[in-house]
Amino acid sequence: MVASSIQASAQNPVQERILVLKSAWNQAVQLRDGKAVEPLLGNELIYIDYDGTVMNKGQYMASVKSSALHAEQVTNEAMKVRVYGASAVVVGVYREEGTRHGKRYLHRERFVDTWLNREGAWVCVASQSTLITH
């Protein structure tokens, strides 16, 4: 099996597809749209947030809809997608700016997502973030 790797300007259709899904995910977070994020996630999702909180799919979707969170700008930087047959690993930087409990925040987090191709649809089964502090 040969892994292929690209920057965000992907040409490989699988890599491009996953980058599109990542954009859709960001938009769903920004709009607090739990329904939009649902089809992007596998039912067995393991989500580890930047503070070490671990969530399943239901908990993560609830956090997206949380009224305490108001993400005004969500972007990804420096993304690389590596495809391994029916799975793909995405590494990048997630930048989120907004307000939480009325206070402004700005996070830059390094993330790794693992995506699986299930009957032609790519879903994320694991996502972990680590706050960039160095």
Added chain:
Amino acid sequence: MKSLALRILVCGLVTGLMLEAALPQTEDELAARTMIMALENIWNNAEKGGDAAALSLILDDAMVYIDEDGSLLTKMQFLEQVKQTGPQLQSLVTDAMSVHVYGETALVAGTYRVTGVARGKAFHREGRFIDTWVRKNGAWLCVAAQATPGAPGDVK
């Protein structure tokens, strides 16, 4: 001597994994789980012992490691770090691990606790990790690993 024994164990496991590739799916998944847990143990022992050579055998050349401060390390950078920090570690314990096998890809999620002494000062760190493994030519190799600090006892 410990390092040599560890390398022999790694080679044995890699060979075993290649033989197991021919087993039926469910047995293959079970075997994959067992082997990946064994590889995780090898990882801990190698990291604790600063044994970059043993660790190198179970990491893909394109492996990426996200450290606790969010820095991105290549395989070579991570191995260099292991060589330097291994001697500082007194204990490295992983716990609450779950293995999820999806064909030729597997995930391991768990918690870690590290204690040691650096520059005369004791340290204690803990958090959560996910390792992503991919089977290549019958051998499982880690392609991505990430650590996120936090107190596992406090999380949801």
